[in-house]
Amino acid sequence: MKIAIIGAGAMGSLFGGRLALAGEEVWLLDVWEEHVRAINDKGLAIAAADRDIVARPKATTRLEDIGTAELVIVFVKSTATAKAAETALSLLGPDTAVLTLQNGYGNAEAIAAAVGAGRVIAGTTAQGATLLGPGRIMHGGSGETHIGELGGGLTARLEKIAACLTRAGIQTVADDNVASLIWGKLIVNVGINALTGITGLKNGELAEHDETRQVLALAVEEAVRVADAAGVKLPYGDPVEKVLAVAVATAQNRSSMLQDLSGGRMTEIEAINGALVREGERYGVATPVNRVLTLLIKALEKLPRENRP
Template sequence: MKICVLGAGALGCSIGGVLTEAGQDVWLINRSRAHVDAMNASGLRMLDAGVERRVTVKAALDSSDVGIVDLIIVLVKSYDTAAAIASAAPMIGEHTQVLSLQNGLGHEDILVAAVGAHRVLAGKTYVGGVMTGPGRITIGTRGKQTIIGELDGSVSERVSAIAAVFNRAGLETTVSPNILGTIWDKLLINVATGALAGITGLGYGDLYSVDEIADCATAAVAEAMAVARANSVELSLTEPRQAWDMAGAGLPAGFKTSMLQSLEKGSKTEIDFINGAVVRWGERCGVATPVNSTLVACIKGIERRLAV
């Protein structure tokens, strides 16, 4: 299968790297010239459970030299979705499928508007990754589930084929007939740790050592679960603490959330698509979300400070 990872940062390279190792024809697209040049010159260096391995990959700054692909995996930042899929037009042929594995809510609507509902698949992944330098990442794929599905809840041949490709690469992947619930399940994970890690600046080892942080995280998740239920979303998680425990399971003490990584680079975060989405959905259904509103305000303040 010819695959393009659109937004090959830490997570995209983790997924694209193991798919390449499994024999798939993968292109990694990233806007950083230093990162792309390093991968093309020396391969992608992946640190996995303390062991580094080097994978020969194909990387590019844009889609101009890639050609038509079978699958585009969208992993750009939420606020870049519309621009990224527009730039991917040269890769889209008659049978090209587009799979969003992004964090948060709302990306599928943007993709449907751009390429049509018949192409778009949705999914969430619990795979992790940390960029340690141009062409270098620490990956967290072992025991981390990826769930994908059709927007209409059907279990189609095409989505089953993608799941099979992922599984052969060691990416534990299942097909869900309740993809909206899956999206919300992953949102709960991001709600648990993303903003709190960004605000405190802590990696997982320290983050999970503070009881008060755990209490705040579970309170934020409890609000999100109440909002989901008020909107008739079927969740697989039943207790807020589950999201907190799942977020840190199997990841090293030094692991940093994507929100913290963004702030450390002085970049905009995806807060509007994570805790901010909980607040917006809560407003629509009349469920109060004071904890998530506070976390959003804190992250917005940090973004403002970094922008000065």
């Protein structure tokens, strides 16, 4: 399968590398020239707990190098989703599907506005990765990936993409309820990302301290009340225990929000805890803990890089 990945950060590189190792034709599209050059010259180095491996996806900064793809995966930050969706238009053939595995709420809808809802597959992943430098990432933790058609139901293309990812070592389940998937991942991110960004802790360290466990639980419980008000059935039973389990499963991972703060970049807070606050306002559910977490991250974004976690 010819696969184009828009956004070759930690997660885009992880998925691109694993898919290339499985024999798929993979193109990574990114604006970071040094990263692209390193991948093309030396391959993509993936550091993992058991061993280090080198994958050889193709990488480019030029959209026109790729041509059309059978599958486009969007892995940019939520702040760049609309632009990535416009980029995806140049990669579309008659049957191209566009998959989003991004953090946050509203990405699938933004992509659908550009490429059409019928092409969009949304998903969530518990994989964790950290960008170490040009051409180098660390695979920080594994977990299931779930994907579903934006319009619901199970289709042949959904099963084909799930099988392709699974062959690449990314265990993937085709699901018929995408809203549940997105809310389920949103609540995981609500519990982990802002708290790691504020404290500077790795994911697994959140579960080691009573204080961070308590804040995590408060944020997640608020999010569950909003999901209930929206009529969403979550894909797991005990949300707080689920979020803690994900934190432990990705113990060595520095969350994307922490990586952004450390790197002096803007975060996706408005698409995560901020989105939860807005949905709470929409349904009349108070979200004071998530409002505070949102405001603290936005305050940290204004600090010089050397003063951030």
